[in-house]
Amino acid sequence: MKIRFDRIILVLFICSGILAGGYYFLTSSNLEEAEIEEEIEEEPANEFAVLSYYHEELLDDYIAYQEANSDYSLEDIVTHVNMGIDEPFYTSEAILVEDPYAIDVLVNKVYCFPDDFVPEDLVYVDDYRDQQMCEEAALAFQALNEACQEEGFTIYAYSAYRSISWQQQIYDNMVSIYGEERTNQTVSKATQSEHHTGLAVDVSIDGCDYNYCHESEYYDTFYDLLEDYGFILRYPEGCEDLTGYTYESWHIRYLGVDLAKEVVASGLTYDEFVARQ
Numbered sequence: 001m002k003i004r005f006d007r008i009i010l011v012l013f014i015c016s017g018i019l020a021g022g023y024y025f026l027t028s029s030n031l032e033e034a035e036i037e038e039e040i041e042e043e044p045a046n047e048f049a050v051l052s053y054y055h056e057e058l059l060d061d062y063i064a065y066q067e068a069n070s071d072y073s074l075e076d077i078v079t080h081v082n083m084g085i086d087e088p089f090y091t092s093e094a095i096l097v098e099d100p101y102a103i104d105v106l107v108n109k110v111y112c113f114p115d116d117f118v119p120e121d122l123v124y125v126d127d128y129r130d131q132q133m134c135e136e137a138a139l140a141f142q143a144l145n146e147a148c149q150e151e152g153f154t155i156y157a158y159s160a161y162r163s164i165s166w167q168q169q170i171y172d173n174m175v176s177i178y179g180e181e182r183t184n185q186t187v188s189k190a191t192q193s194e195h196h197t198g199l200a201v202d203v204s205i206d207g208c209d210y211n212y213c214h215e216s217e218y219y220d221t222f223y224d225l226l227e228d229y230g231f232i233l234r235y236p237e238g239c240e241d242l243t244g245y246t247y248e249s250w251h252i253r254y255l256g257v258d259l260a261k262e263v264v265a266s267g268l269t270y271d272e273f274v275a276r277q
């Protein structure tokens, strides 16, 4: 068979063209991919995004809050915005808590309970039979009290669970005497009191009126025992801007031992702690 030389040349030419085209296609698409990857890597991540508790949808709020508070740390900027305290308390409508029955529920001047919320398992706390808490918290309070008694003093549940309607009466009464602004510094609005949880209690210590219990000689011992029984001090001294409440040496909150210890170890208020989860 006679093969024409010029046809071989033509076939070789076409094949080399296809190979060259394929090579160019492959290498150019790889190049493009590399360029895109480089672009993504070069995209400057915003400085807030390094924090595990950063929420992308709040970026504009972080930026605005930082502009107004340039001396705050990055952690505080993100934490405060997450907490909703980048605007004065009660500026926006309160946000309904997701699970009102949760042992770790956070209720404050930003988060509220539904109007009809009542804890499921209220029991009387102590022998006085007039204060109620959720059963787990009541048992923990009794255990805490036994530990206090071993140290030589007794604690009393001065005020524990409060219904939403009762809190409304307290609030209205205080407003009629002191006006709204002053009342808001010390008294919770109905649906926003921790006393609705059935997990909080105002404590008095032997011989001290509850709001002077920090003056008791036993106060430090009482305070140190709290976390071992699942309680934290909810409104610490010097944290008014964070909690929205002046120092309350008497108001303790049950969280369970593990969480209480975690919160205490963090050195944060519970409001900040939750905002960093």
Ligand SMILES: [Zn+2]
Residues within 6 Å of the ligand: 195, 200, 201, 202, 250, 251
């Ligand atoms: Zn209280």
